[in-house]
Amino acid sequence: MTDTVQHVEQTEASRSQWWDVWDQFKSHRGALVGLVIFAIIVFGVTLGPFIWRADPQAIPPVVEMIKQRDYRPIYTALWDSGAKVSWANPLGTDNLARDNLARLMYGGRVSIAVGLTAMVLSIVLGTAIGVVAGYFRKFDGPLMRTTDLFLALPLLPLILVASLLFREPLSAMFGVEGGTFALIVALIGITSWMQTARIVRGDVLALKEREFVLAARSIGTPARRIITNHILPNIMSPIMVSATLGIASSIITESALSFLGFGFPPDFPTWGRLLNDSVDRMVSYPERVIWPGLAISLTVLSVNYIGDGLRDALDPRIRGR
């Protein structure tokens, strides 16, 4: 009975608290702009292909292919009237006459999905390990030595082994693309949590000796509550930074994995891969590197500003002002 009462009180309290958070978040200009841009990118890559219906993998028959390949983006016509452009391909076509805009949109689906999921996985893992190691002394040694071990493992052989052991079972479970997705996300997640864990642990070590934590502990607050109510809110900012940087490195790592052949099939576009494939032709076709590069940077920037706003909004000291 008392339990339920407490529960109800808590949800009421937290609802009004979240309302405050939203109010504060709204007043953060950068965060709002970031949110809008991020929303545009997400809508663009999820709904975009329903509006722009070009197939990112289809190659036209031979004669057309020769004619339609290497189109420049439509805006090149502004300064170069002789440029090979067409309204049918606003961002031009690649060297096999595939539509760049369609590839950019399809590529974004995978890149954003991989980037976000892998980032969440690595942040959750890193935070959990960091908090436990920092707060409970008896776990500190074993967990930090495990972290050292993971930091020391060479990435490429690790990927080879994981791909050898888990590729086929995962494909059987989730299908080829689902299995690849799970494998990539898991690989990036379990190879990138260590930095977060070390940072979180360092902060927790300092925090748990602060007066407010000691006070909470002295009145008998259980460890779980101290962690969720006092420790976690105070380590949000380094976690947010890790998260933003994590998205960028996950998107790039995905392209490296696919390039090495452990990721998605070769004709499956992702932002990192589009960028990678186009570096050789950077001088003749700058658009092929600019657009994917811009897409990755914009995603990371917008997430960064959203993170900034969230952190400010979650900080009670700032929220009051």
Next chain:
Amino acid sequence: MLTFTIRRLILAIPTLLFISLVIFLLLQLAPGDPMAQVPLTVPPEVKEKMRQALGLGQPVYVQYWKWIVQFFWIEPQVLIDNIFGTSLTEGKLRVISWQTRSPVMDIVYQRLPQTLWVVGVAYLVGILIALPIGIYSAYRQYSVFDNAGTFVTMVGFSVPPFFSGVLVIVIFAVNLGWFPSIYDTTHKVTDWASFKVQLNQMFLPVMVLALQITSQISRFMRASMLDNLNQDYVRTARAKGLSEWTVVMTHVLRNSMIPVVTVIALGIPSIFGGAIITEQVFKVNGIGQLLITSIQANDLPMVQTLTFIFAVLIVLFNLVADVLYGILDPRIRYD
């Protein structure tokens, strides 16, 4: 703190042995073949003989034991020989690379200068730029400087070096011709003129690497400073009439250093690890390039040795970080 350090150092020995075993088993389990780069025109029977000559037919525990003995017993003796001119190791088998059939450690010594020049300098430059940017961005949050800094560092981090490296080569080496696109590892610095040549060839790779490092460290510095700038003790310090400089640079900075120290301590071993992609792009051929080529050629003794040295540095610098926590915040105790 001293007892803590000593205890951790002693504990590091079994940890490192365990790490070396895990790395060894991982490398054994990973698919791959040291004969992968031998052309298809060489028939399988010959390849099999070549594998036997490398000692691949032996059981795994024998191979591991051989490596342990060679690395922990013979290599230190070689070092003593080199320093004191003794001959303890004559005729003893050192850790031999499968690719080059030469002692692994000799190649590592050969590669260290260019790695330290390029990656080490980039790290130093990165930290020196990142700290002021981080501090000032936090102090003037949402100012023009802060926003510009955020933009540059975030774009800098989002653009992978396989792109930014080639981009600066196309601009500065191909079009402008200011810097070479290929690093000359045989270049020796003997006087001012050759030092300038060295600086010239280092410039592009250091720039590309430092951008990444700056981005990362300045973000953590800024976030951590922001957390501390609003704390009560800062208000107290200001109320006491301390100057802004003292408040920010001593009180706030010291308390904000913990995450930054963590990131830097994690980064220093990676100086030794080299920068794989940047080294490839500029042909610096340091430790990073050595590691990736040995992984591709399945040169297990080389990969094992490099990874293990890397592990030693990681364990060591994480210990340094832990000790630094205690100095930065005396309330942190480990005992």
Next chain:
Amino acid sequence: MNLKATLLGAAAAFAMAPMAMAERGADGHVNIIYWQAPSILNPFLSGGTKDIESASLIIEPLARYDETGTLVPWLAEEVPTVENGGVSEDLTSITWKLKPGILWSDGTPFTSADVKFTADYCMHPEGGCAQLTKFEGVTSVETPDELTVVVTFDKPTPFPYGPFVGGESPILQAAQFANCMGAKAPECTEQNFNPIGTGPFVVTDFRPNDVISMEANPNYRDPNKPAFATLTFKGGGDATAAGRAVMETGEFDYAWNLQLAPDVIAGMEAAGKGTAVAGFGPLLERIMLNNTNPDPALGPDERSVVRPHPFLSDPAVYKAMSMAIDRPLLVEVGYGKAGRVSCSWVPAPAAYAIEVEGCDVQDIAGANALLDEAGIVDTDGDGIREKDGVPLKVLYQTSTNAVRQDFQALIKQWWSEIGIDTELRNINASVFFGGDPGSPDTFQKFYADVEMYANTFNGTDPQTYLGNALCDKAPSPANQWQGENISRFCSEEYDALHAKLATTANAEERAEIAKKLNRMVVEGGGMIPLVHRGRLSAHANSLGGVKLNVWDSELWNVADWYRIK
């Protein structure tokens, strides 16, 4: 001419200097870049192209192939043949006469003892010699005098030019390597990094997997060569960067094997500092067809071992797949001037190449008609044909490489137009070409329906290469998945004809048999040939004397290189 110049002495050499040939070392420094870095300068311990070619600057064979594929004497006086009495009538022995007066770079004379030592070195059972096939069938190497070497074989050998011929089989100095026999071979670091040779250059500093510094050999047999006093051989990076360093920035003079798309090469050439040159050997890019069943449901002892493949064994299917491919377009997209349309397993030398009708035209309609006629039609309306209820879905794997991934995308599209569904996979080259029996992704295991790669052979004789389609060479668990018959093609008729080739000496008859074998595999469902690939290398416009050689080391005539002034 050269010999005469030597005899005439220094005065004559000076007199000639202003004409074409300068004196030794007059042209200063030359820079060569290989995007794969040499690890060792002893080709017997490595077998990698990068190592063989870098070593060819220093150590030389008795005879080698020139840019046309003709054998030319190098350290020998002439190439022994049956006609000039150098090869015995029964084809069991060959007698090499060495050029007199040749010195090693340390000043000691080069003798037949060095040649015999080289054979002993490689044939040592514990040495793990990478070039052992060069010495296949050799029973003894005799040295009747200082300048004569007699090699005896265990049976009549119609093509006795294996040992001591070509960049893979150069001569080592006996005095230097005497203590490096057998199991000791890998321990001789100093020798393996700084071999003493007869070639135009000597090593001054070798940094494995990075850079080699060399200078002109003071004891080189032609006193006017090489024209360059010093040489830097840089390794590492990637093909794009190497091409850029030669053709765009001009930092380097020669870049090896630029596997880049033609438009990328053209863009680099436009910078005007260098030229790309192509040469054609027997390298063929092909799609191998799996003759066994790669179904994952089969156990590890049966997958890719039991015959037949559920649908690829049907001639209508593989013929249609081949007809659907537009080879001229593949050449244009992927290789440009470094590629030619070919449907011959052995595309060169010309004597062994076959012509296949319809090779250079795409015929989607014809392919569809062929499949319809064979009764392989789409029965369930999903756009994919079925043969006996098995849908034509293929897994198409290859190594990671930009051009190969473009090919995969194109061919997938074409096959979709004839009702074949394709799933693509690319695998890291070091795993794909590595023979690790523990990995499911090697090209030998062939856990896929079709796979694409390129293969070639050394020298000009295809007999051993044609042996790659013999039944008993198929990889299987019994031989730890080692074996060159990747497609698992198997025909008694083929095996018998190949046995006949091994005993035929007449060149014309050999060519006739080889062509028949060639055609049997291409038309019998062993492979779909795609592109005859050339080697594309680039040299600076100021570097003269480059003759691209695909039959031997590319650096074979480095002694003749000079600076165009």
